[in-house]
Amino acid sequence: MEEEEGLHQLQLLDTMFVRGLKRKCFDGEEDIEGTLAGFKALPSYNLQRQSLLDMYLVKLQLCHMLVEPNLCRSVLIANTVRQIQEEMTQDGTWQMISTQSTGQTSLDRLVSTDILCRSSKEQVEGKLVQGYSSFPKDFEDTQSQESSEILSTVTSGQAPRSLQSNMWEIENPQENRGNFQKSLDQIFETLENKTPDSVEDLFSEVDNSYYDLDTVLTVMMGNTKMGHCDVLETFPSQAPTNSNSNCKSDLNELDHIVEILVES
Amino acid sequence: MHSGAALGEKGTDPPFVGRVEPFGDAATDIISTVEFNHTGELLATGDKGGRVVIFQREPESKNEPYNQGEYNVYSTFQSHEPEFDYLKSLEIEEKINKIKWLPQQNAAHSLLSTNDKTIKLWKITERDKRPEGYNLKDEEGKLKDLSMVTSLQVPVLKPMDLMVEVSPRRIFANGHTYHVNSISVNSDCETYMSADDLRINLWHLAITDRSFNIVDIKPANMEDLTEVITASEFHPHHCNLFVYSSSKGSLRLCDMRASALCDKHSKLFEEPEDPSNRSFFSEIISSVSDVKFSHSGRYMLARDYLTVKVWDLNMETKPIETYQVHDYLRSKLCSLYENDCIFDKFECAWNGSDSVIMTGAYNNFFRMFDRNTKRDVTLEASRESSKPRAILKPRRVCVGGKRRKDDISVDSLDFTKKILHTAWHPTENIIAIAATNNLYIFQDKVNSEMH
Numbered sequence: 001m002e003e004e005e006g007l008h009q010l011q012l013l014d015t016m017f018v019r020g021l022k023r024k025c026f027d028g029e030e031d032i033e034g035t036l037a038g039f040k041a042l043p044s045y046n047l048q049r050q051s052l053l054d055m056y057l058v059k060l061q062l063c064h065m066l067v068e069p070n071l072c073r074s075v076l077i078a079n080t081v082r083q084i085q086e087e088m089t090q091d092g093t094w095q096m097i098s099t100q101s102t103g104q105t106s107l108d109r110l111v112s113t114d115i116l117c118r119s120s121k122e123q124v125e126g127k128l129v130q131g132y133s134s135f136p137k138d139f140e141d142t143q144s145q146e147s148s149e150i151l152s153t154v155t156s157g158q159a160p161r162s163l164q165s166n167m168w169e170i171e172n173p174q175e176n177r178g179n180f181q182k183s184l185d186q187i188f189e190t191l192e193n194k195t196p197d198s199v200e201d202l203f204s205e206v207d208n209s210y211y212d213l214d215t216v217l218t219v220m221m222g223n224t225k226m227g228h229c230d231v232l233e234t235f236p237s238q239a240p241t242n243s244n245s246n247c248k249s250d251l252n253e254l255d256h257i258v259e260i261l262v263e264s
Numbered sequence: 265m266h267s268g269a270a271l272g273e274k275g276t277d278p279p280f281v282g283r284v285e286p287f288g289d290a291a292t293d294i295i296s297t298v299e300f301n302h303t304g305e306l307l308a309t310g311d312k313g314g315r316v317v318i319f320q321r322e323p324e325s326k327n328e329p330y331n332q333g334e335y336n337v338y339s340t341f342q343s344h345e346p347e348f349d350y351l352k353s354l355e356i357e358e359k360i361n362k363i364k365w366l367p368q369q370n371a372a373h374s375l376l377s378t379n380d381k382t383i384k385l386w387k388i389t390e391r392d393k394r395p396e397g398y399n400l401k402d403e404e405g406k407l408k409d410l411s412m413v414t415s416l417q418v419p420v421l422k423p424m425d426l427m428v429e430v431s432p433r434r435i436f437a438n439g440h441t442y443h444v445n446s447i448s449v450n451s452d453c454e455t456y457m458s459a460d461d462l463r464i465n466l467w468h469l470a471i472t473d474r475s476f477n478i479v480d481i482k483p484a485n486m487e488d489l490t491e492v493i494t495a496s497e498f499h500p501h502h503c504n505l506f507v508y509s510s511s512k513g514s515l516r517l518c519d520m521r522a523s524a525l526c527d528k529h530s531k532l533f534e535e536p537e538d539p540s541n542r543s544f545f546s547e548i549i550s551s552v553s554d555v556k557f558s559h560s561g562r563y564m565l566a567r568d569y570l571t572v573k574v575w576d577l578n579m580e581t582k583p584i585e586t587y588q589v590h591d592y593l594r595s596k597l598c599s600l601y602e603n604d605c606i607f608d609k610f611e612c613a614w615n616g617s618d619s620v621i622m623t624g625a626y627n628n629f630f631r632m633f634d635r636n637t638k639r640d641v642t643l644e645a646s647r648e649s650s651k652p653r654a655i656l657k658p659r660r661v662c663v664g665g666k667r668r669k670d671d672i673s674v675d676s677l678d679f680t681k682k683i684l685h686t687a688w689h690p691t692e693n694i695i696a697i698a699a700t701n702n703l704y705i706f707q708d709k710v711n712s713e714m715h
């Protein structure tokens with residue numbers, strides 16, 4: 001059955017990530033102090049948030065491929081995506097941290113699991129606190145403007161992805177990025193067509209070398225205490241391309257996906 | 265009636281002894297629900313393959329003191345089959361989501377079992393006698409040659425090997441658009457409710473072609489959907505009261521006397537979020553996965569991802585007790601989100617006297633909290649611990665720092681071994697733990713020796 005094959009593909013991905021985790025744990029334990037000293041600039045909260053948003057988007061798409069989407073799970077994920085979106089809109093920013101070198105960029109992009117899950121008071125720039133305090137007000141403003149859409153569209157600012165994709169470009173051949181972008185497009189198409197047959201096709205054309213963990217590990221610093229969660233972050237982060245317009249179109253696609261999701 | 269012993273009596277934890285019922289290794293043998301009946305004599309389990317297995321407790325006998333009170337298979341039947349929804353082009357799983365026993369009113373036992381869409385009422389009867397000596401038929405049922413019949417006899421009931429017969433008496437179909445997550449029999453023994461993600465229906469046990477919708481949280485525009493129903497239960501004594509929990513962490517107590525549609529709650533039990541603990545995962549981990557009334561009816565037990573909370577029905581502002589199930593996972597939420605474990609729905613249970621609460625965790629661990637002594641214990645459901653007469657040894661998860669022998673570190677936990685379904689005997693210290701495709705039954709040996 002197609003669903004079982006789709007699930008099998010997902011399990012393969014999970015296995016790959018888990019492999020990454022086990023390898024990482026060894027490195028992380030030993031060099032943790034070196035890592036902390038190595039951070040020249042603390043990771044941007046926005047970048048982390050963007051990475052998390054990308055991960056959520058992938059989750060939303062993946063959960064649609066199963067037999068019937070678990071509504072509770074979809075709602076919880078969609079709520080969190082909305083929360084991140086609102087915050088980003090309210091901040092009015094798609095800023096990225098400026099870095100001087102590729103090496104520093106790599107460090108900055110390595111988000112510790114702790115930071116992502118940390119409480120608001122510990123956030124570096126305190127943006128989370130500000131964000132949540134004015135969250136309800138801006139949410140209403142946005143709702144009145146675009147009442148038909150679940151998620152507000154980002155209208156201004158640069159995409160942080162350009163930085164990430166630049167870095168990735170140096171480390172990886174161009175074709176890998178293209179293939180991932182292609183596979184995401186296939187995901188969107190799948191959701192539009194709602195044919196379970198596409199699940200198999202979805203994964204068949206992805207360049208397997210993209211998921212080569214060794215490639216990934218050479219990009220990242222070996223001496224961080226990353227979980228496999230962070231390995232995942234690098235994948236979706238590079239999915240959208242450089243321009244802001246693609247970022248916006250992704251969000252439109254997201255609206256479309258969520259519409260399909262909740263109506264199914 | 266035997267009341268449950270408190271944890272930690274006489275300075276030691278109760279020595280639970282156990283046995284394990286292997287269900288098999290097929291993927292469909294994963295246990296999806298466990299439920300004792302009202303006397304505790306019967307234990308029903310449902311699995312992913314749509315089967316129901318009922319265990320019966322052996323009556324205690326003086327001849328075999330060590331076999332007293334053990335559960336053996338009583339009956340097995342196929343409750344639900346996979347179906348196909350042609351409109352949506354989706355398969356409807358046969359997995360049994362919940363089983364609830366009806367209070368016994370005659371010699372037969374009855375239970376409700378449900379998958380995602382259809383609820384069924386099953387009647388379980390015993391046959392231990394059969395008539396012999398028919399006039400017109402012989403022993404094999406063939407018609408006799410009438411010319412050979414010379415006298416009349418009265419058929420006599422003779423004992424036979426016990427036969428357990430299960431038959432579907434009612435099928436409550438087409439009541440739910442979304443996936444049924446809970447069923448609950450009312451204390452009036454005439455009605456029951458079924459809840460899906462967005463609606464709760466009230467059924468009469470004898471009427472299958474209609475039900476009353478009593479809660480509907482579906483928004484007019486599905487794009488506005490932000491909250492779903494996760495569990496619901498009738499009050500054990502007041503037939504007009506029920507509670508339902510939501511994915512946002514709130515509990516709503518509703519009174520059916522107030523209006524036909526109970527969209528407006530009578531009481532809302534919600535704890536304000538602790539701003540210092542807020543993260544991107546706050547909402548997901550606050551989703552309540554199970555809610556259970558205490559036997560007394562005074563309290564409710566609510567399980568979310570990291571904690572289990574006791575609420576007093578008289579106080580809506582905050583729970584009276586909060587117990588950390590596995591707080592060491594708080595820093596791992598990102599990984600747990602990534603491997604989907606953060607969406608696991610754990611159940612919770614009260615003991616008979618409402619003094620101890622129990623819930624499952626990962627690595628085949630389950631936790632018990634004594635509300636009076638405030639002691640808690642972590643136990644493991646494993647093959648080693650369930651050898652005959654083996655006593656369960658408390659386990660410990662270490663989070664760094666001092667590590668004792670036999671401690672397990674957080675990073676070594678097996679997240680594929682999760683105990684989602686647990687049940688506690690209504691009066692005695694006997695617990696049933698479902699660990700994937702194994703059923704563990706643990707008994708408090710101290711108690712059983714006190715008979």
